[in-house]
Amino acid sequence: MKVDSSIKQKYSHETEELADFKVGVDNVIFSVDTTYNRVLVLLRKRAEEPFNNYWSLPGTLVRQGESLTDAAYRTLAEKIQVDNLYLEQLYSFGEPGRDPRENPDSFGIRYLSVSYFALVRYEEAKIIAKSDKSTSWYKVDEIPNLAFDHDEILNYGWNRLKNKLQYSPIAFDVLPTEFTLNEVYQLYCTILGEHFSDYSNFRSRLLKLGFLLDTKVKVSRGAGRPASLYKFDSEAFAPLKDKPLLFI
């Protein structure tokens, strides 16, 4: 991309008035229901304007004295109870016009969204019940029209999920603590598409990395032979943490 005097010129004609902002955090919270082999996203139904009654990513506006991460945890804690949580900052969305409240006859200020990416275990996460069912898991391939630019934010989170699955052990943050190798493979298939790898290559690559622990317990799932249950061995993974790794 060229950055030259034409860009400077473009800006010399614009106002130099600074924009005023409120800052929101919006969370893309993924989990996986291994029983039905579904990747899920937590959504909540808005009960206020703008976008009243639209589904949206769970979010909140940052309060005085509150850090961005604390705001992300606060809105999470209002929606679900979880024991373990993987959370990282995703991306900031701040285009002019992304929020109708920017309109001069509304609040007349910009709204910036700092989005967060979270992974929780489906069977551990309890939705904090409200009688109005305003918080719910949605299958990633059956997402309704979302409020604001939340479809774009969700899409960004989905790409981060795909990317991290290839280079990091985040699969083991969403799978149950004990799993069969086939369940890991199914998770990868669901997110990366069926043709990312065949099962036997995937299986041998994963075992060679050396951080999956065979619990020696066998389970029968479906019609096949009983399969071993594995655990993620974080001690065995520790020396690999800063090494470049490929999982597929």
Added chain:
Amino acid sequence: MKVDSSIKQKYSHETEELADFKVGVDNVIFSVDTTYNRVLVLLRKRAEEPFNNYWSLPGTLVRQGESLTDAAYRTLAEKIQVDNLYLEQLYSFGEPGRDPRENPDSFGIRYLSVSYFALVRYEEAKIIAKSDKSTSWYKVDEIPNLAFDHDEILNYGWNRLKNKLQYSPIAFDVLPTEFTLNEVYQLYCTILGEHFSDYSNFRSRLLKLGFLLDTKVKVSRGAGRPASLYKFDSEAFAPLKDKPLLFI
């Protein structure tokens, strides 16, 4: 991390007043001087309070109607002229207290920094001259005390650079358009440390990826035998773009 009722309780005692923000963009701009084998960061000296006379990352505050990316390009175009530029959003820093202007007896509002990560070719980038030498390249291992939390932002950018070097072809965005394989290796050594790989393994892995084009031109650099000049072949790389790759 546990997210439970104690966190909710913590927040129930806090003010629910929303914070007001100005939003800045700060750019971590890297280049590489292959002649002297140095990784460089562009810094500018502040000429205003707070942190008057401190070196800082080149940045600006977002104006009315301006997107975050446009603000990043605007401040870049004020500091350097470049033909090609790799730019991506890095991370948003928004801790309470990160900017002294937040103080009630100053402006009394929060300042959020959306940071950007940029790569430019050293020999193509011209610093837009000011007689006061307020913009300058600094070696990454000789950075002065920076204003605000810019040391933290720079460190975040440095880690992104290391990470991307392992998984993506960004080296070829900072190297000259024609380079020897030894120059690629030296760049990796400078950023990842000397022991990341030995030269012959690195060289064969890189050539096997299949996107380096031998120009058949040989150059003599230093005492060794003349070495071939290579080019990054973006057409050969295109089908690999979305595949998981390891560069070291």
